[in-house]
Amino acid sequence: MEKIDFNLLNIVLLECVLPAADIGAHNVPTDFMWKYSFDFHISSMPNNDKAVPINISFKLYSKNDPDEKTIASIEILSYFTLSGNLTKIEHKLSVIHKLLSISLWNLQGAFAAKTEGSSLQKEIPPGVSFETYYETLKNKVSNEWK
């Protein structure tokens, strides 16, 4: 039976830009929108474990701003290691989906901590359906997870 364990070794706050003054009461669903991006790499370590650093970033924009000026932004790196062995691509994809979700949740927690006491604290970067990137993730995992 295929089995793999993972560890979250480190979380690094790469960027967090917040408004200089509290933006006060607002209604995000109608006024604001989040945009996100993510990337990751899979590399083999000397002991044959895998290193999986995941970058994920969210930026908050005003829907009414034609220039789409960023109101707030955050980017983190969650660094995972994997030990064990998987051969089936679907199993590997399942693990990567799990790590991407954890990284996103790490970012939600970090954003709430960085915005404590401000009106932005209640604006939680939303969930992402990583399954919609199935083909992209499958190709990347096939190429990098040797």
Add this chain to the structure above:
Amino acid sequence: MSGNNNIQYKPVQIVYPKFYINPNFSEIKSLEKKTIKWNLVTTFKVVSKNPEWDSITISIRLSLYREYDAAKISELVTESTYEIETGATFEQKYYIIGKLINQTSAHAQGAWAVKHSNPVLLSEIPQTYNKYLSEETGLKKDIYEKWQ
């Protein structure tokens, strides 16, 4: 918004009621992994908002101790609140609670990493995924009692 078999849920609030660093450890230069111990306490409560939505708050108290004398080095309490559609079966509730506990514990990890300024302490990341589910035997009983 996430879902399981059409039961929708989303996080609506993440707060940190307590963050503590023992002053004796705030300037610590090194910490051997085998001399420290994590303690993770997880609870949850369910509040019925209306016939369509319940509110679930997951509370995680994450404590880091020095093992030989049980000195508390640091502690973080995370409370994440989610809105969830009513009508879930018991199996769905069990699945969703497990997922929300994992999500909240990842919130705690993210906050831990940005709240600590001491590089030694922020480099200690607790491994929390499925921790509660693997150690807690009373979860199903809790769901029966707390989530009608």
